[in-house]
Amino acid sequence: MDDADRRILRAVQAHPDLPITELAEKAGLSHTPCWRRLKKLEKEGIISGRAILLDPKSLGLVINVFANVRLKQHDEETLDALEKVVHVHPEIVEVFSMSGSSDYVLRVVARSVEDYERFLKKVLLHLPGVSSVNSSFALKTIKMTTTLPV
Amino acid sequence: MDDADRRILRAVQAHPDLPITELAEKAGLSHTPCWRRLKKLEKEGIISGRAILLDPKSLGLVINVFANVRLKQHDEETLDALEKVVHVHPEIVEVFSMSGSSDYVLRVVARSVEDYERFLKKVLLHLPGVSSVNSSFALKTIKMTTTLPV
DNA sequence: GGTGAAAAGTCGCCCAT
């Protein structure tokens, strides 16, 4: 990864659906080397994929909750089970294991507070090893980006 | 938005760079109506855009922090100023205004704990109206998706 | 790395149904 690679990454992040020729232009290269580098970045996994971004509001997903989860057991099986099962639920969009007072923080999207409450009772509280879930509601999404600083 | 639209959205989310013909197939339509619906979904803003996803680890961005921000002032100017200035810093990838004990939660990426500490001192603590910042470090990213349930 | 060009595949939009 040299500076040209970084310039390419900055350009694709800012303009994900620009044709290679224009991308190359923005990165200060011509199309072939730019394409070669792009492929290399994909193969190496530095570019991990592409995504379509949907507008949560349009889908009625107006509720964003941070669920702070504490466990009663911390054995490996319990952790592995939990870390696997969160992938099954599309309402859970982010999961981090944490230092400090929570064991995990999950970001959960929902259509309404009632919806979230149902999800909390039916799913979150029954995740492997969970002892308590402390929910913080977002009032508004101020910023939300997939663009990383390179 | 009918059921065909939802099938399309599910298909593009799961396979963002599939050619329209195959997408249409997965959604149970043929290419033209699928294409028209996709365009409509984009125009209506339900599809808000595309993105390239980079692997944070490959970029050295191994530190993920939730910064819980409290304000000393809650007047409109302060809030507006803060909500604008977070867009200037690419290290801040998510910002939510919150109910409960924090006014804002920011997710911040960094290359190291020292890096984060610098950012905390130089930027976060000087954001408009901030009285305190409580940082929780993620030990590991378990799940992180842009795919929404439709 | 850059140039140019040509092959393969998609897309965007027309049509007829």
Added chain:
DNA sequence: ATGGGCGACTTTTCACC
């Protein structure tokens, strides 16, 4: 609202500087 098809454009590959 669906399916077919065609020209325009991109992506991808190549040979060569």
